[in-house]
Amino acid sequence: MEQLKETPLVGRHRALGALMAPFGGWEMPIQYEGILAEHRACREKSALFDICHMGEFRYKGDLVAGGLEDVFTFSVASIPVGRSRYGFLLNEQGGIVDDLIVFRIAEDEAMIVVNAATAPNDFSVIESRLPGSARFEDISAATGKLDLQGPMSRDVLLSLLGHEVAAIPYFRFIETDVLGKPAIVSRTGYTGELGYEIFLPAGKVDELWSTLLTYPSVKPAGLGARDLLRLEVGYSLYGNDLDETITPLEAGLDAFVNLDKQFVGRDALLAQKHAGLSRAKVAFKVGSRRSPRHYYEIWTGDARVGTVTSGAFSPMLGCGVGIGLVDPASARPGTALSIRHGNVAMDAVACTLPFFAGGSLRS
Amino acid sequence: MPDTLFTKEHEWVKLEGNVASVGITDFAAHQLGDITFVELPPVGKAVKQFEVLCGIESVKTASDIYAPLSGKVIAVNAALNDTPEVVNESPEAEAWMARLEIASDPAETARLMTRDQYLEYLKGL
Numbered sequence: 001m002e003q004l005k006e007t008p009l010v011g012r013h014r015a016l017g018a019l020m021a022p023f024g025g026w027e028m029p030i031q032y033e034g035i036l037a038e039h040r041a042c043r044e045k046s047a048l049f050d051i052c053h054m055g056e057f058r059y060k061g062d063l064v065a066g067g068l069e070d071v072f073t074f075s076v077a078s079i080p081v082g083r084s085r086y087g088f089l090l091n092e093q094g095g096i097v098d099d100l101i102v103f104r105i106a107e108d109e110a111m112i113v114v115n116a117a118t119a120p121n122d123f124s125v126i127e128s129r130l131p132g133s134a135r136f137e138d139i140s141a142a143t144g145k146l147d148l149q150g151p152m153s154r155d156v157l158l159s160l161l162g163h164e165v166a167a168i169p170y171f172r173f174i175e176t177d178v179l180g181k182p183a184i185v186s187r188t189g190y191t192g193e194l195g196y197e198i199f200l201p202a203g204k205v206d207e208l209w210s211t212l213l214t215y216p217s218v219k220p221a222g223l224g225a226r227d228l229l230r231l232e233v234g235y236s237l238y239g240n241d242l243d244e245t246i247t248p249l250e251a252g253l254d255a256f257v258n259l260d261k262q263f264v265g266r267d268a269l270l271a272q273k274h275a276g277l278s279r280a281k282v283a284f285k286v287g288s289r290r291s292p293r294h295y296y297e298i299w300t301g302d303a304r305v306g307t308v309t310s311g312a313f314s315p316m317l318g319c320g321v322g323i324g325l326v327d328p329a330s331a332r333p334g335t336a337l338s339i340r341h342g343n344v345a346m347d348a349v350a351c352t353l354p355f356f357a358g359g360s361l362r363s
Numbered sequence: 364m365p366d367t368l369f370t371k372e373h374e375w376v377k378l379e380g381n382v383a384s385v386g387i388t389d390f391a392a393h394q395l396g397d398i399t400f401v402e403l404p405p406v407g408k409a410v411k412q413f414e415v416l417c418g419i420e421s422v423k424t425a426s427d428i429y430a431p432l433s434g435k436v437i438a439v440n441a442a443l444n445d446t447p448e449v450v451n452e453s454p455e456a457e458a459w460m461a462r463l464e465i466a467s468d469p470a471e472t473a474r475l476m477t478r479d480q481y482l483e484y485l486k487g488l
Contacts, residue, residue: 019396035422036397036448224396224422289400289447291420313399313422344418344425 007052024117026053029222038225046150047221055119057112061134073257079104087256090265095244144205149195151360152217192233192359234353241309252281282331284348286320296341305330316356369481376431384459392454395421403439434463
């Protein structure tokens with residue numbers, strides 16, 4: 001088996017007694033105190049996540065002439081400097097190679113933030129689609145990333161970094177000094193709460209982690225809580241809900257695809273749109289505390305109609321919630337579903353997303 | 364004979380006459396993580412030793428709970444329906460899951476472990 005990669009904080013996690021597990025080729029903290037306690041910390045105060053495993057690429061050059069404009073499902077050149085945008089890298093069949101965020105750093109510069117497990121492949125796919133006039137480099141190893149998320153995250157960063165932070169709107173970022181080093185503070189996240197993603201030199205991650213944990217309102221949180229938080233607000237997880245065999249249209253993420261521009265996979269998506277979808281994303285709530293899980297079967301009446309891609313017990317709703325891929329007719333909100341696995345069957349009802357809408361995301 | 368015995372699947376069973384209370388061990392609760400759902404068995408259900416008695420779910424996983432002894436379910440701890448977290452807080456006392464009426468078969472109890480044997484067994488895991 002390939003050696004697991006470690007973030008600069010692996011010693012900190014072990015010292016905190018974290019349960020560690022492999023994730024995307026990395027040895028990552030799943031939980032410290034407990035998933036539910038960490039979930040609650042994020043919804044009520046603030047939670048700090050080590051996200052150094054994610055990949056970052058830097059593109060420097062003319063966005064259109066250098067080819068980046070045609071790589072993703074959205075226009076990079078139309079993102080104003082200081083803002084970021086979410087979307088996809090697709091294969092020729094329209095399948096999702098990765099979901100990612102592009103940060104427009106300057107007129108001729110962009111940072112691309114991708115998932116950990118997919119980062120090496122993403123880099124070669126993107127590179128192969130650039131004619132070569134621009135500079136394109138993998139800066140993952142040199143770049144650390146900490147996410148501070150939760151209703152009190154702004155107060156913490158105001159105290160640490162000053163008033164500049166208060167003015168960052170959702171999906172915008174600033175370049176500023178953090179602990180004396182140049183960093184990017186972005187108002188983005190994966191929890192449905194007010195929150196920030198901080199990109200800084202990997203050598204400063206340990207100091208920032210320790211500094212943030214001195215604030216009484218900040219608790220460390222692992223990937224277990226992160227998964228629960230993202231599912232409650234309906235965000236997709238690559239590897240569960242998205243992969244190379246699933247298109248953004250099937251995944252219900254059309255909003256992040258601009259069919260009026262060029263990108264690899266566009267023809268396949270146009271054909272799929274024309275022919276009609278054979279499967280669609282469904283969100284559902286279970287009528288009990290039972291938790292649906294990845295790969296559980298979805299039935300309506302006597303017919304198997306699809307598969308759960310993500311599921312969990314939602315602490316905010318007090319019931320099981322999940323998303324999956326089903327026959328489009330079964331995806332309509334209000335449809336009665338049965339979630340089955342072995343001798344377990346749970347009644348569920350298709351619903352709209354998000355499951356939990358009470359977060360501080362836009363406050 | 365000690366009144367609390369243990370299984371390799373990390374259930375405990377406490378014997379009081381012909382009534383056996385069943386739950387999961389502190390070790391099991393810790394391994395499962397935050398418990399979110401306990402599927403209590405129906406009262407009246409008859410089970411054989413080591414058959415599935417009921418189910419339990421945590422944030423991380425779903426597991427079966429096996430009957431440490433053969434018997435018939437005569438009571439369940441309905442408080443766990445609304446507060447399954449009691450399994451994490453007090454796995455070996457408050458969070459009993461079911462009470463079985465048993466036939467007190469010595470061959471069955473011989474297949475279970477004492478606390479000391481169970482603690483020794485955990486060391487080997």
